[in-house]
Amino acid sequence: MLPPESPPDLAVACSALGDSLAAKLLAEKLELPFLGTLRPRDVRDYDVLLFSDDSGLCLQVTGKGAPGPVRAEFVTxxxxxxxxxxxxxxxxxxxxxxxxxxxxxxxxxxxxxxxxxxxxxxxxxxxxxxxxxxxxxxxxxxxxxxxxxxxxxxxxxxxxxxxxxxxxxxxxxxxxxxxxxxxxxxxxxxxxxxxxxxxxxxxxxxxxxxxxxxxxxxxxxxxxxxxxxxxxxxxxxxxxxxxxxxxxxxxxxxxxxxxxxxxxxxxxx
Structure with a gap:
């Protein structure tokens, strides 16, 4: 897919139960900021996170009231x-x-x-x-x-x-x-x-x-x-x-x- 004309502010982060090392390596690979361990609802400077949690990797919109995570899910x-x-x-x-x-x-x-x-x-x-x-x-x-x-x-x-x-x-x-x-x-x-x-x-x-x-x-x-x-x-x-x-x-x-x-x-x- 082609990148959008105005791409969102995107970063990588993880939850306390996510894989921090893998998330950091992914951020380096994709040349994205790594924010460490946090709660997506508390993030203000980035629109979307590539987020590692206890269920794997997902896309998560930041801020309060955001929709739930989107992930590639083949098991459930x-x-x-x-x-x-x-x-x-x-x-x-x-x-x-x-x-x-x-x-x-x-x-x-x-x-x-x-x-x-x-x-x-x-x-x-x-x-x-x-x-x-x-x-x-x-x-x-x-x-x-x-x-x-x-x-x-x-x-x-x-x-x-x-x-x-x-x-x-x-x-x-x-x-x-x-x-x-x-x-x-x-x-x-x-x-x-x-x-x-x-x-x-x-x-x-x-x-x-x-x-x-x-x-x-x-x-x-x-x-x-x-x-x-x-x-x-x-x-x-x-x-x-x-x-x-x-x-x-x-x-x-x-x-x-x-x-x-x-x-x-x-x-x-």
Whole structure:
């Protein structure tokens, strides 16, 4: 994701039960201030913290009355529920990727991974998923979430099929050979004109930190040049498609849809 035009004041800190050494090393790696041990509600000079607590690494808005932490979570919460009670290949994302059409284990590249929730769903359905997230801050959250998932008996086999990559996906796509991925999945961040789209705390914090993806047409073009079977783009249900070729088909849900760009038929066996 591209950095926003006016990035927030961001720092790294930890709670009394957080990993202070790891947080300090992360601050040095990301070239961010390290504030030591504190309570986010007491911070006034920084808008958002990359915060280490007893549950791992999170993004935490500072000040009193701020929403709760946002983290890459694959053991509990939404991911845990979907792991235990998910809809299998009947889920919209599974249909879009084509899991109902093949019994083969697909190699999927999630080129805009975010907090990795969609990648986790695909991995739970047997896909091997390569994840790219170009925001260093969100990449750090993903790395922490996957490390914690690897320690959990239920989520470890799924996270083992998820490989987080360094760098920017568009650079990888432009250098990769044709057929380097069966399916490429894109969920780019777009400017939202509908204020209602900002109600989720995850989206609020995301937009505060990472801004919008302004190079989505180039990312789609690069993906189409590499994917073997299809490219899938997740969009708000009423939004315009990404500039470029017309999607082959669309799969619509209540609030979002998947634009599918088919290249050739998936193998049935």
């Amino acid at each position: 919460g939404k991911a845990g529920y979907r792991r235990e009670h998910g809809g299998g290949t009947g889920q919209l994302i599974a249909k879009a990727v084509g899991l109902q059409k093949t019994r083969q284990s697909l190699h999927v590249v999630d080129a805009t991974a975010g907090l990795g929730q969609d990648a986790f769903v695909l991995a739970s359905l047997g896909c091997r998923v390569k994840l790219f997230e170009r925001s260093p801050v969100i990449h750090a959250l993903l790395e922490d979430g996957l490390a914690r998932a690897a320690l959990n008996e239920q989520s470890a086999p799924i996270s083992a099929r998820m490989a987080l990559q360094p760098g920017n996906s568009i650079d990888w796509l432009r250098q990769a050979d044709k057929g380097a991925a069966d399916v490429i999945y894109l969920d780019p961040m777009f400017p939202h004109r509908d204020k209602a789209a900002l109600v989720k705390k995850e989206m609020q914090v995301f937009r505060t930190v990472v801004g919008d993806d302004d190079d989505s047409p180039a990312l789609l073009a690069a993906a189409l040049a590499i994917a073997t079977y299809r490219v899938v783009v997740k969009r708000p249900r009423k939004a315009e498609p990404v500039s470029g070729p017309v999607p082959t088909t669309r799969i619509e849900g209540k609030s979002s849809r998947y634009d599918v760009y088919s290249i050739k038929a998936l193998p049935s066996g």
